[in-house]
Amino acid sequence: MTIPRPDSPNELAITFLYYRDLARAEAFYRDVMGFPLVIDQGGLAKIMRICDGAHVGLVDEAHGMHTWAETRPVQLCVRVPDVDAWYAYIEAQGVESLSRMFVNDKIGIRAFVFDDPEGYQLEIQQATRADA
Known part of the structure; x- marks a missing residue:
């Protein structure tokens, strides 16, 4: 018997990042990035709204499902x-590791990158054409 995928709409999308210093990460995303705190999970995680439907979850690595790691193969764009x-x-x-502005004509963006307090890379980008 095949069970169909639920057809109700998704309510929230959260990407979780793991931190040694949760308070410092929260201050950065609140004070520098301007992301409001929308869910406080009792000091274990802070859910910050990026824009409608998109959120970043900042997790205290001592209490999360994963632990902090030196290598950061994640970019928040x-x-x-x-x-x-x-x-x-x-x-x-x-901020740390601020790049120069760059253009990628192949994908149609102008952008720059920098690191948050614990080394996650953020990219801020603008489309340079309608289909990008």
């Missing part, structure tokens, strides 16, 4: 309408 304004703002915040 946020598409914005004015990448130049974001670049100027992030540059003024003194």
